[in-house]
Structure formats: C-alpha cells, structure tokens
Amino acid sequence: ELKVEQNPLFLSMQEGKNYTIYCNYSTTSDRLYWYRQDPGKSLESLFVLLSNGAVKQEGRLMASLDTKARLSTLHITAAVHDLSATYFCAVDGYGNKLVFGAGTILRVKS
C-alpha cells in the first residue's frame, strides 16, 4: 500500500528565509503533484512532476522529483507572507489514484 509522508508538518519561518519541505513515498511512482490550500479554501495545483529528475519552478517555489529515492522536495526561496498556506504532496499510485501526504502548514512571519 502506497504511503506518503511529508515533513515537517508545521513550519514557521521568517520572511526572507529559505526552507525545504520533503515528501517521501513508499512504492514506485513517477508521478507526483504539489498542491496549495489556503484556510477554508480548495486545493490549487502548483506542480506536476512526471519523471525522474523533473524540476519545476514558479516564483519563489521550486519542486523536484527523485524517483529512485522516492523523494520530492518543495523549496521555498526568500519566503514572503503570501506563501502562508498548507502544502500537500500527492503521489499517483496507479490509475490516477492520488495518495496525499498529511500536509505541511507553512506560516511566514514578518
């Protein structure tokens, strides 16, 4: 059974600092997704990573995928308050059945 673990589960960081959120998964997959959820809102797609070594960047966020290590990272550069949200990774086990991590609550303090 596919399991997805994120860490940390809670991250409080200062504006301007860098940090990385990690997403490990237990079985082979080469499709991984990152989503953002603001409080009381829906999930917004951030990145789709479809192959080993895939790297995608949007603004201050950069995601990468290492399928051999079964690891994805979401790197935050020079954090700003607007990045405060919950970030989920999700792995496609089979048949587009996404298994989500528990989410990382990010709070950026000014």
Add this chain to the structure above:
Amino acid sequence: DTAVSQTPKYLVTQMGNDKSIKCEQNLGHDTMYWYKQDSKKFLKIMFSYNNKELIINETVPNRFSPKSPDKAHLNLHINSLELGDSAVYFCASSLTGAGETQYFGPGTRLLVL
C-alpha cells in the same frame, strides 16, 4: 467561469438523514473524483469515474453512493448520516487519467449533528 463547482457549499444536518452533494465541471474532462478531507486536513480519495464509469471505489461505507449522469457531473449521495461523516468533501476532475492534473472544486462542508 467556475471550472469545478459544487453544491451546496455548506450542509448542516441531523444524524440519520440522507443528503446529496452535486458536482459539475465545465472543463471537458473525462474523469471526476470525490475526496474526503477530515478535521485534521487529511485528504483521501473515495471514488473516481471515467466517462460515467466507476473506476476507483475505495473502502468507503456503502452508505455513500456516487452517481454520474454524464461525464460533466458527479453526485454523491449519503444515506443514514453519522457524526463521523462530518468533513469537507471535494470534487475534482482531470482531463483523462494518469499524469493529468486534478482540478478541485470549492468543497462542501458537511456537519452532522
């Protein structure tokens, strides 16, 4: 234009009642999904339909019954509601299947009293 819409947005009901949640997507996608997000924000897939055919049916009580009248609509009917059914239910859709981004609706916040 709302891509994936759900009704109602909020649903407060008593234990034992039956309720339905409706979902519609105007993206022309073939595949639709229902997810449940519990109070700890954990998201779990419940069902998936591809072009009106059920393709994912997770371990969900049979009080939950999805119905897809056409590929743009996926409804969720819940019988005999229980306290533990309180959660946010998200509908999502994707163009086809594997490797495609799933687009989520706004969610239906269900509270069972």
